[in-house]
Amino acid sequence: MRGSKRGSLVFEWKTTFKNVVVLTGAGISAESGVATFRDNGGLWAEHRIEDVATPDAFAMNPVLVQDFYNKRRAQLKEVEPNAGHRALTRLQQELDGNVTIITQNVDDLHERSGSHDIIHMHGELRKVRCRACATVHQWQEDCFQETACPTCGRQVVLRPHIVWFGEMPFYMDLITQKLQVCDLFISVGTSGNVYPAAGFVTHVQQVGHAHTIEINLESSEGVSYFAEARHGRAGDLLPALIDEILSVKVA
Ligand code: APR
Numbered sequence: 001m002r003g004s005k006r007g008s009l010v011f012e013w014k015t016t017f018k019n020v021v022v023l024t025g026a027g028i029s030a031e032s033g034v035a036t037f038r039d040n041g042g043l044w045a046e047h048r049i050e051d052v053a054t055p056d057a058f059a060m061n062p063v064l065v066q067d068f069y070n071k072r073r074a075q076l077k078e079v080e081p082n083a084g085h086r087a088l089t090r091l092q093q094e095l096d097g098n099v100t101i102i103t104q105n106v107d108d109l110h111e112r113s114g115s116h117d118i119i120h121m122h123g124e125l126r127k128v129r130c131r132a133c134a135t136v137h138q139w140q141e142d143c144f145q146e147t148a149c150p151t152c153g154r155q156v157v158l159r160p161h162i163v164w165f166g167e168m169p170f171y172m173d174l175i176t177q178k179l180q181v182c183d184l185f186i187s188v189g190t191s192g193n194v195y196p197a198a199g200f201v202t203h204v205q206q207v208g209h210a211h212t213i214e215i216n217l218e219s220s221e222g223v224s225y226f227a228e229a230r231h232g233r234a235g236d237l238l239p240a241l242i243d244e245i246l247s248v249k250v251a
Protein backbone atom coordinates (compact mmCIF):
# COMPACT_ATOMS: atom_id res chain seq x y z
CA MET A 1 0.00 0.00 0.00
CA ARG A 2 1.42 3.40 -1.00
CA GLY A 3 1.24 6.45 1.19
CA SER A 4 1.74 6.96 4.88
CA LYS A 5 0.56 4.91 7.78
CA ARG A 6 -2.87 6.56 7.45
CA GLY A 7 -3.38 4.48 4.31
CA SER A 8 -5.59 5.27 1.27
CA LEU A 9 -8.25 3.73 -0.94
CA VAL A 10 -5.72 3.22 -3.76
CA PHE A 11 -7.65 0.61 -5.73
CA GLU A 12 -10.80 2.75 -5.98
CA TRP A 13 -9.12 5.89 -7.22
CA LYS A 14 -9.63 5.72 -10.94
CA THR A 15 -13.38 5.27 -10.73
CA THR A 16 -14.18 7.55 -7.82
CA PHE A 17 -12.62 10.92 -8.33
CA LYS A 18 -14.71 13.29 -10.46
CA ASN A 19 -13.96 16.59 -8.75
CA VAL A 20 -10.35 16.98 -7.71
CA VAL A 21 -9.18 20.18 -6.04
CA VAL A 22 -5.45 20.83 -5.75
CA LEU A 23 -4.27 23.62 -3.44
CA THR A 24 -0.73 24.72 -4.24
CA GLY A 25 1.72 26.91 -2.35
CA ALA A 26 5.24 28.23 -2.79
CA GLY A 27 6.74 24.76 -2.34
CA ILE A 28 5.55 23.60 -5.78
CA SER A 29 7.61 26.37 -7.42
CA ALA A 30 10.69 25.91 -5.22
CA GLU A 31 12.28 23.40 -7.62
CA SER A 32 11.91 25.99 -10.39
CA GLY A 33 14.10 28.35 -8.36
CA VAL A 34 11.31 30.58 -7.00
CA ALA A 35 11.90 31.33 -3.30
CA THR A 36 9.30 30.21 -0.80
CA PHE A 37 8.25 32.53 2.04
CA ARG A 38 9.01 30.82 5.33
CA ASP A 39 11.84 28.37 4.53
CA ASN A 40 15.47 29.24 5.31
CA GLY A 41 16.45 32.08 3.01
CA GLY A 42 12.78 32.52 2.09
CA LEU A 43 11.27 35.88 1.11
CA TRP A 44 10.13 36.66 4.66
CA ALA A 45 13.67 36.04 5.91
CA GLU A 46 14.88 38.75 3.50
CA HIS A 47 11.98 41.21 3.73
CA ARG A 48 9.60 42.33 6.49
CA ILE A 49 5.98 41.64 5.60
CA GLU A 50 5.02 45.05 7.03
CA ASP A 51 7.49 46.72 4.60
CA VAL A 52 6.35 45.07 1.35
CA ALA A 53 3.09 43.11 1.67
CA THR A 54 0.43 45.27 3.38
CA PRO A 55 -1.69 48.22 2.17
CA ASP A 56 0.01 50.38 4.82
CA ALA A 57 3.43 49.45 3.42
CA PHE A 58 2.31 50.59 -0.04
CA ALA A 59 0.94 53.84 1.39
CA MET A 60 4.14 54.53 3.33
CA ASN A 61 6.75 53.43 0.77
CA PRO A 62 5.25 52.62 -2.66
CA VAL A 63 8.66 52.74 -4.36
CA LEU A 64 9.99 49.95 -2.10
CA VAL A 65 6.86 47.85 -2.65
CA GLN A 66 6.85 48.33 -6.44
CA ASP A 67 10.54 47.41 -6.50
CA PHE A 68 9.87 44.21 -4.49
CA TYR A 69 7.23 43.04 -6.98
CA ASN A 70 9.15 44.29 -10.01
CA LYS A 71 12.06 42.05 -9.02
CA ARG A 72 9.78 39.03 -8.51
CA ARG A 73 8.02 39.71 -11.82
CA ALA A 74 11.37 40.00 -13.63
CA GLN A 75 12.51 36.67 -12.13
CA LEU A 76 9.64 34.92 -13.92
CA LYS A 77 11.61 35.32 -17.15
CA GLU A 78 14.40 33.16 -15.66
CA VAL A 79 12.35 30.22 -14.34
CA GLU A 80 10.39 27.36 -15.90
CA PRO A 81 7.62 25.02 -14.70
CA ASN A 82 8.91 21.81 -13.05
CA ALA A 83 7.81 18.16 -12.86
CA GLY A 84 5.32 19.04 -10.12
CA HIS A 85 3.50 21.60 -12.29
CA ARG A 86 3.59 19.23 -15.27
CA ALA A 87 2.14 16.35 -13.25
CA LEU A 88 -0.93 18.45 -12.42
CA THR A 89 -1.30 19.40 -16.08
CA ARG A 90 -1.25 15.71 -16.94
CA LEU A 91 -3.92 14.98 -14.33
CA GLN A 92 -6.13 17.68 -15.88
CA GLN A 93 -5.56 16.23 -19.36
CA GLU A 94 -6.06 12.55 -18.51
CA LEU A 95 -8.50 12.32 -15.58
CA ASP A 96 -12.10 11.62 -16.53
CA GLY A 97 -13.26 14.36 -14.22
CA ASN A 98 -12.68 17.96 -13.17
CA VAL A 99 -9.38 19.13 -11.72
CA THR A 100 -9.28 22.65 -10.28
CA ILE A 101 -6.00 24.22 -9.18
CA ILE A 102 -6.41 26.76 -6.38
CA THR A 103 -3.05 28.44 -6.00
CA GLN A 104 -1.69 30.78 -3.38
CA ASN A 105 1.20 31.43 -5.76
CA VAL A 106 1.42 34.64 -7.78
CA ASP A 107 3.80 33.18 -10.37
CA ASP A 108 2.51 31.95 -13.76
CA LEU A 109 4.15 28.51 -13.76
CA HIS A 110 0.88 26.55 -13.70
CA GLU A 111 -0.28 28.41 -16.81
CA ARG A 112 3.10 27.95 -18.51
CA SER A 113 2.94 24.23 -17.74
CA GLY A 114 -0.27 24.10 -19.80
CA SER A 115 -2.77 23.89 -16.94
CA HIS A 116 -6.23 25.50 -16.96
CA ASP A 117 -8.94 26.08 -14.30
CA ILE A 118 -6.37 27.89 -12.15
CA ILE A 119 -7.71 30.12 -9.38
CA HIS A 120 -5.11 32.68 -8.22
CA MET A 121 -6.54 33.45 -4.80
CA HIS A 122 -3.58 35.74 -3.85
CA GLY A 123 -3.30 37.51 -7.19
CA GLU A 124 -0.73 37.45 -10.01
CA LEU A 125 2.67 39.05 -10.50
CA ARG A 126 1.96 39.55 -14.22
CA LYS A 127 -1.00 41.82 -13.52
CA VAL A 128 -1.34 45.33 -12.08
CA ARG A 129 -4.53 47.09 -11.02
CA CYS A 130 -5.54 50.73 -11.33
CA ARG A 131 -6.79 52.17 -8.04
CA ALA A 132 -8.68 54.90 -9.95
CA CYS A 133 -10.57 52.99 -12.67
CA ALA A 134 -10.14 49.49 -11.12
CA THR A 135 -8.97 48.05 -14.46
CA VAL A 136 -6.67 45.01 -14.16
CA HIS A 137 -3.88 45.00 -16.76
CA GLN A 138 -1.66 42.15 -17.96
CA TRP A 139 1.85 43.38 -17.11
CA GLN A 140 5.24 41.97 -18.07
CA GLU A 141 7.71 44.72 -17.20
CA ASP A 142 8.46 46.95 -14.22
CA CYS A 143 5.75 49.22 -12.84
CA PHE A 144 6.59 52.54 -11.16
CA GLN A 145 4.57 55.23 -9.39
CA GLU A 146 4.76 57.48 -12.44
CA THR A 147 3.62 54.71 -14.80
CA ALA A 148 0.27 55.81 -16.25
CA CYS A 149 -2.79 53.56 -16.29
CA PRO A 150 -3.27 52.47 -19.95
CA THR A 151 -7.05 52.88 -19.51
CA CYS A 152 -7.63 56.12 -17.55
CA GLY A 153 -4.19 57.63 -18.15
CA ARG A 154 -3.74 58.70 -14.55
CA GLN A 155 -0.39 58.29 -12.75
CA VAL A 156 0.37 57.15 -9.16
CA VAL A 157 -2.61 54.77 -9.39
CA LEU A 158 -1.19 51.38 -10.46
CA ARG A 159 -0.53 48.77 -7.78
CA PRO A 160 0.55 45.10 -7.98
CA HIS A 161 -2.55 42.86 -8.46
CA ILE A 162 -1.56 40.94 -5.34
CA VAL A 163 -3.57 40.18 -2.18
CA TRP A 164 -1.69 41.71 0.71
CA PHE A 165 -1.99 40.78 4.37
CA GLY A 166 -5.22 42.27 5.71
CA GLU A 167 -6.92 42.09 2.30
CA MET A 168 -9.59 39.58 1.21
CA PRO A 169 -8.38 36.79 -1.10
CA PHE A 170 -9.88 36.72 -4.59
CA TYR A 171 -12.57 34.31 -5.88
CA MET A 172 -13.68 33.01 -2.47
CA ASP A 173 -17.24 32.26 -3.70
CA LEU A 174 -15.92 30.17 -6.59
CA ILE A 175 -13.43 28.45 -4.27
CA THR A 176 -16.21 27.56 -1.81
CA GLN A 177 -18.26 26.06 -4.66
CA LYS A 178 -15.31 23.90 -5.76
CA LEU A 179 -14.58 22.71 -2.21
CA GLN A 180 -18.27 21.89 -1.73
CA VAL A 181 -18.25 19.18 -4.43
CA CYS A 182 -14.63 18.05 -4.18
CA ASP A 183 -14.00 14.30 -3.73
CA LEU A 184 -10.20 14.44 -3.65
CA PHE A 185 -8.34 17.36 -2.04
CA ILE A 186 -4.58 17.47 -2.57
CA SER A 187 -2.47 20.14 -0.84
CA VAL A 188 1.00 20.69 -2.31
CA GLY A 189 3.92 22.75 -1.01
CA THR A 190 2.21 24.92 1.55
CA SER A 191 3.14 25.37 5.21
CA GLY A 192 -0.46 25.81 6.34
CA ASN A 193 0.28 29.10 8.09
CA VAL A 194 -2.04 31.37 6.14
CA TYR A 195 -5.84 31.39 6.24
CA PRO A 196 -8.29 30.95 4.59
CA ALA A 197 -6.20 28.49 2.46
CA ALA A 198 -4.98 26.62 5.55
CA GLY A 199 -8.62 25.92 6.48
CA PHE A 200 -9.68 24.35 3.16
CA VAL A 201 -8.82 20.81 4.31
CA THR A 202 -11.17 20.97 7.29
CA HIS A 203 -13.83 22.62 5.13
CA VAL A 204 -13.86 19.76 2.58
CA GLN A 205 -14.13 17.26 5.42
CA GLN A 206 -17.02 19.12 7.02
CA VAL A 207 -19.04 19.47 3.81
CA GLY A 208 -18.28 16.22 2.05
CA HIS A 209 -16.54 12.87 1.79
CA ALA A 210 -13.33 13.98 0.10
CA HIS A 211 -10.13 12.00 0.49
CA THR A 212 -7.40 14.42 1.60
CA ILE A 213 -3.67 14.19 0.85
CA GLU A 214 -0.82 16.46 1.91
CA ILE A 215 2.29 16.59 -0.29
CA ASN A 216 5.01 18.70 1.34
CA LEU A 217 8.72 18.65 2.08
CA GLU A 218 7.86 18.38 5.80
CA SER A 219 4.75 18.24 7.95
CA SER A 220 2.67 21.38 7.55
CA GLU A 221 0.87 23.10 10.43
CA GLY A 222 -2.32 21.29 9.36
CA VAL A 223 -0.92 17.81 8.70
CA SER A 224 -3.15 16.20 11.34
CA TYR A 225 -6.24 17.16 9.34
CA PHE A 226 -5.20 15.10 6.32
CA ALA A 227 -6.19 11.46 5.79
CA GLU A 228 -2.81 10.91 4.17
CA ALA A 229 0.53 12.72 4.12
CA ARG A 230 3.51 12.17 1.85
CA HIS A 231 6.64 14.14 2.67
CA GLY A 232 9.33 14.91 0.16
CA ARG A 233 9.86 17.04 -2.97
CA ALA A 234 6.74 17.81 -4.98
CA GLY A 235 8.69 17.23 -8.19
CA ASP A 236 9.21 13.60 -7.12
CA LEU A 237 6.01 12.82 -5.20
CA LEU A 238 3.42 14.47 -7.46
CA PRO A 239 4.24 12.53 -10.67
CA ALA A 240 4.06 9.29 -8.62
CA LEU A 241 0.74 10.27 -7.05
CA ILE A 242 -0.72 11.23 -10.44
CA ASP A 243 0.41 7.85 -11.81
CA GLU A 244 -1.52 6.18 -9.00
CA ILE A 245 -4.65 8.26 -9.54
CA LEU A 246 -4.61 7.64 -13.30
CA SER A 247 -3.79 3.96 -13.20
CA VAL A 248 -5.77 1.21 -11.47
CA LYS A 249 -3.53 -0.25 -8.76
CA VAL A 250 -4.71 -3.16 -6.65
CA ALA A 251 -3.34 -2.71 -3.09
N1 APR B 1 8.41 20.24 -2.54
C1 APR B 1 7.37 20.24 -1.64
N2 APR B 1 7.25 21.15 -0.62
C2 APR B 1 8.23 22.06 -0.51
C3 APR B 1 9.36 22.10 -1.38
C4 APR B 1 9.41 21.13 -2.43
N3 APR B 1 10.42 21.10 -3.31
N4 APR B 1 10.18 23.13 -0.99
C5 APR B 1 9.57 23.70 0.10
N5 APR B 1 8.41 23.04 0.38
C6 APR B 1 7.45 23.33 1.44
C7 APR B 1 8.07 23.85 2.73
O1 APR B 1 8.41 22.78 3.59
C8 APR B 1 6.94 24.72 3.30
O2 APR B 1 6.13 23.95 4.20
O3 APR B 1 6.63 24.37 0.96
C9 APR B 1 6.11 25.11 2.08
C10 APR B 1 6.18 26.59 1.72
O4 APR B 1 5.58 27.29 2.77
P1 APR B 1 5.56 28.90 2.76
O5 APR B 1 6.89 29.42 2.43
O6 APR B 1 4.92 29.30 4.06
O7 APR B 1 4.63 29.27 1.53
P2 APR B 1 3.02 29.19 1.41
O8 APR B 1 2.46 28.16 2.31
O9 APR B 1 2.70 29.08 -0.02
O10 APR B 1 2.61 30.65 1.94
C11 APR B 1 1.24 30.98 1.96
O11 APR B 1 1.75 33.18 2.72
O12 APR B 1 3.32 34.78 2.58
C12 APR B 1 2.05 34.48 2.22
O13 APR B 1 0.72 35.19 0.38
C13 APR B 1 1.86 34.46 0.72
O14 APR B 1 0.78 32.80 -0.66
C14 APR B 1 1.65 32.97 0.42
C15 APR B 1 1.06 32.46 1.71
